[in-house]
Amino acid sequence: MTNYFDVSGKTALITGGSRGLGRMMAEAYVRSGVKTYITARHADVCEQTSKELSEFGECIAIQNDQSTLEGVHALADEIKSKEKHLDILINNAGTGWHAEFEEFPEAGWDKTFNLNIKSVFFLTQQLTPLLAAEASVDKPSKVINIASTDALWVPTDEAYPYPASKAGLLHLTRKLAHKLVKQHIHVNAIAPGAFASEMNTMARDEPEMVGRFIPAGRIGEIADVGGTAIYMLSRAGDYLVGITLTLDGGVVWATSNRLDDSEA
Template sequence: MQDLFSIKGKVALVTGGSRGIGAMIAEGFLRAGAKVYITARKRQELDATCARLSEFGECIAIVADLAELEGVKQCAAEIAKHENSLDILVNNAGATWGAPIDEFPEHGWDKVMDLNVKSVFFLSQQLLPQLRAAARTGDPARIINLSSVYALRYSHQNTFSYSASKAAVLQLTQQLAASLVKDNINVNAIAPGFFPSNMTAFLMEDEEALNSSIPMGRVGALEDAAGTAIYLCSRAAAYMTGGLLVIDGGSVVSAG
């Protein structure tokens, strides 16, 4: 039982790992004994996070723009250059866009869909050789897709493409899970509520009001994000695929 939640010695890739939930999950993996690659578009921010996280274990930075298929292929090629197998892929990189419905632009729609949905599928596809190489009966390789509570409820913000993209991630997770189960690759999703990040920074300006809007009275912490991801990648969740874990402090079930 002491190894039930162990991911020691596993190799993971966390996209969007330079900040927010991605950095939280990457830190949790490192503290748990995994080797972790992190990606982001901005080298300076990525390198700074990598240097900080390297205190906890072996962390490697890969600069990649996953909104473009070429960037997806470059990222996968960089992993293949260093690793014959990959135990864990966390598709976390994401974007949002807000505008009134009458003014919502096409480029805002496409930007969000390309990163939040398209990259999830194609990066998973490109890394299948490494994931299959790591997969074992009883110890599958794992893909975790980051969705959102706004896949399950409406948002007061005008983030039409974001909510639609995160709902698409849930269906894509089930489709991938069904397609890859025979390859011993488990695919599950996490739907976070509010966690500190650049994406939610404007809401964090009034932290007291934000906390009071959450039934548990607080935003998510590193332990909440990392603990959930570690569970999904451990022996404890080896029998789970196509599933969804909601970590939102009770917001969805309490929504009016």
């Protein structure tokens, strides 16, 4: 029987793959036979993650700061020096900044937009030749941009650039999908809900409490985002172009349909 979800033998780059959602997708890929590059600013954490994941397959750590254009070019150059073709780029590294509206600093705005959207554009631009190298109608390469459910509604916390950058990322996804589909590079986005991580300490530290506010009854796990990343990389995901896959256990759906039977 054809395994439409087979991804073995492919090559992936996951930015911010040292921990959190990036690490979950990296583990799913490495366990499925994907040669997986992961990046982060902290070399020690990235190396440790690659060491742990290398028990299941091939995982290579690259220390890199993507918040500057120099960092983006250095990363693209390093991947180009090692690979002749890339099957998937997952733009996962992201950041946020919370501050009161009246005092919100320019540094917080720039940090968030530089990493969450500017670096996504330029890294995709720089890696397009590598993604296109062996891509065809029957074997498209992929880009997945990791956005957030905060792009789909108006969060009530004091985070201003984060939801704006993620909403912009969804539009950039559609624009890049249109531009790159002719080169057989299919660009899509995932909008995750609550997953345990250093960014979402509430989900990490109080998963049962957070889970009570989610229609599915729990926070997201490695099988959810890892399985979705496998699907989108595999033959089964080849017909997805320019879409946003909401991966949140039903929160946005329930909210947009005014279904309020959770404990919220």
